[in-house]
Amino acid sequence: MEPIVIIGSGMAGYGLLRELRKLDRETPVTVITADEGAAYAKPSLSNALATGKAPEQLANQTAAQISASMNAEVLTHTRVIRIDTAAQQIETDQGSVPYSHLVLALGADPIAHGVAGPAAGKILSVNDLGDYTRFRTALAGKKSVAILGGGLIGCEFANDLAAAGYEAAVVHLGASPLERILPAPIAQRLSESLAAAGVAWHFGRRAVSAETAGNGITLTLDDGSVLTADVVLSAIGLRPRLALAQAAGVAAGRGIVVDRMLQTSVSGIYAMGDCAEVEGWVLPYVQPLLQQARALAATLAGTPTPVCYPAMPVVVKTPVLPLTVAPPAPNQPGQWSMEMEAACLVARFKNEQGNLQGFVLCGQAPGLRSELTKQMPSVLP
Ligand SMILES: Cc1cc2nc3c(=O)[nH]c(=O)nc-3n(C[C@H](O)[C@H](O)[C@H](O)COP(=O)(O)OP(=O)(O)OC[C@H]3O[C@@H](n4cnc5c(N)ncnc54)[C@H](O)[C@@H]3O)c2cc1C
Known part of the structure; x- marks a missing residue:
């Protein structure tokens, strides 16, 4: 019997394996x-300094431990080069592997920063x-870090680095951090809270080139400042x-396109x-x-199950201003309003009918967070 093959050992690939093994120990x-x-x-990568964790302490299990506990073969340091959909097998840099069902849990690549100059390769x-x-090795004995991008990950790293005593600066094209998902007054609060913790902001700017400066790097920004x-x-x-x-003829848009069964355009291949x-x-x-792991595990174990997405707020790990964000769907008409509740600032985005379509909660209030989440519509009912 050919195996179910999962490409990827991130939280998606291993998440699916764990869910599948709850239903089926043998396939x-x-x-x-x-x-x-x-x-x-x-997620622990962007708050590991604050939690005092070294990189080697972040791994919960090795591949061998997963393999033994999950009754699965785990092929490490093996890159998949090609999918042969007709022969139902994949080619890797270590040889071919046949599959009964194939799951693509490939993750995402960092977007190229586009910075030119001799030190660009050091970014x-x-x-x-x-x-x-590699990042922690580079930080050893160093004092200052410049971060390109003031989105979720940039803000979390800025907070973590500042709290650990580094001088952190953020170069951000927008006028405030996380401006696409935060109403302006909360984005302002976040930028002020991080600034108070020592983060230097360079809003409305992007880095264009990088030169070596002693053991460090000098960035030139698009206004000529350095x-x-x-x-x-x-x-x-x-x-x-x-x-x-794409090379295997599987349809892709912004991501690998799948339906609610997580099935791609090619039968037997999921993403x-x-x-x-x-x-x-x-x-x-x-x-x-x-959510995907639970649904796909059931499908692969013989019970076809579409994925459902409830409202899924994201916790922004910025302890200087803890945020929980459930952004409204893109192009959703409505308005933000803000009030203090349970010692937290709460922003609600409501449509014309007065129904909650998004929220931002500033502060720690688990009860209020679950109350707001319950009022939100499902993303995929
Ligand atoms: C710093 C940071 C902080 C985050 N914080 C949060 C948070 O607080 N809350 C939250 O909800 N989300 C957070 N996220 C996002 C979340 O961690 C990701 O959505 C999730 O981990 C993605 O898992 P994945 O398995 O899809 O991808 P990945 O973890 O990227 O795994 C992809 C896997 O595919 C393998 N692979 C790719 N191509 C090939 C190939 N050709 N051959 C063989 N193997 C291949 C890779 O080796 C890897 O094992 C954070 C992300 C980052 C980077």
């Missing part, structure tokens, strides 16, 4: 991963444990990995996690991939 499963296959919670990004280990830091981290966003699927576009939604967060 052969092979996980193939280009990295070392350690299981870790990727780091953090999208997996290996990247994070900024020198020991380490530069790019956090300008991620783009789903599509090339493998999930950061690489997938589910009915137009590309949601590169943990909660959606957990």
Whole structure:
């Protein structure tokens, strides 16, 4: 019997394996991963300094432990090069592997920063444990970090670095952090809270070139101003990995296109996690991939199950101003209003009928958070 093959050992690939094994201990499963296959919670990469964790402490299980506990083969340091949909097999840099069903849990690539100059190659990004280990090695004995991008990941790293005593500067094209998902007064509060913690902001700017300056890097910004830091981290966003699927004739848009069964345009091939576009939604967060893992596990175990997305607020890990954000759907008509409640600032986005379509909660109030989440419409009912 050919195995179910999962490409990817991130939270999506391993999440599916765990859910599948709750339902079916025996069907052969092979996980193939280009990295070392350690299981870790990727969100912990942007608050590991504050939690005092070294990179090697972030892995919960090795590939061998997963393999033993999940009765699955895990092929590490193995890169998939091609999918042969006609022969139902994949080609890797270590040989071919046949499959009964194939799951693409390929993740996403950091968007290229576009900075020119001789030191551009020294700019780091953090999208997996290996990247994070390199980042922490680069930080050793250093004082200052410039971050490109003031979105979710950029703000979290800025907070974590500032709290750990580094001088953090953020170069951000927008006029305020997270401006696409936060109403202006809350974005303002976030920028002020991070500034009070020592973060220097360069709003409305992007870095255009990087030169070596002693052991550090001098960035030239698009207004000609310069900024020198020991380490530069790019956090300008991620783009789903599509090339493998596209080369095999699997339809892709912003992500690998799947239906509610997580089935791609090719029968027997599924996609999930950061690489997938589910009915137009590309949601590169943990909660959606957990929903996907449960649904796809049931399908693969013999009970066809469409994925459902409830409202899934995202927690922004900025302890200087803890935020929970459930953005309204794009182009959703409505208005923001703000009030203080349970010692928290709450922004509600309501439509003309007065129904809650989005919210932002500033502060820690788990009860209020679950109350607001309950009032929100499902993303995919
Ligand atoms: C710093 C940071 C902080 C975050 N914080 C949060 C948070 O607080 N809350 C939240 O909800 N989300 C957060 N996220 C997002 C969340 O972590 C991701 O959505 C999730 O981890 C993605 O998992 P994945 O399995 O889809 O992708 P990945 O973890 O990227 O896994 C992809 C896998 O595919 C493998 N692969 C790719 N191509 C090939 C190939 N050709 N051959 C073999 N293997 C291949 C890779 O080796 C890897 O194992 C954060 C992300 C980052 C980077």
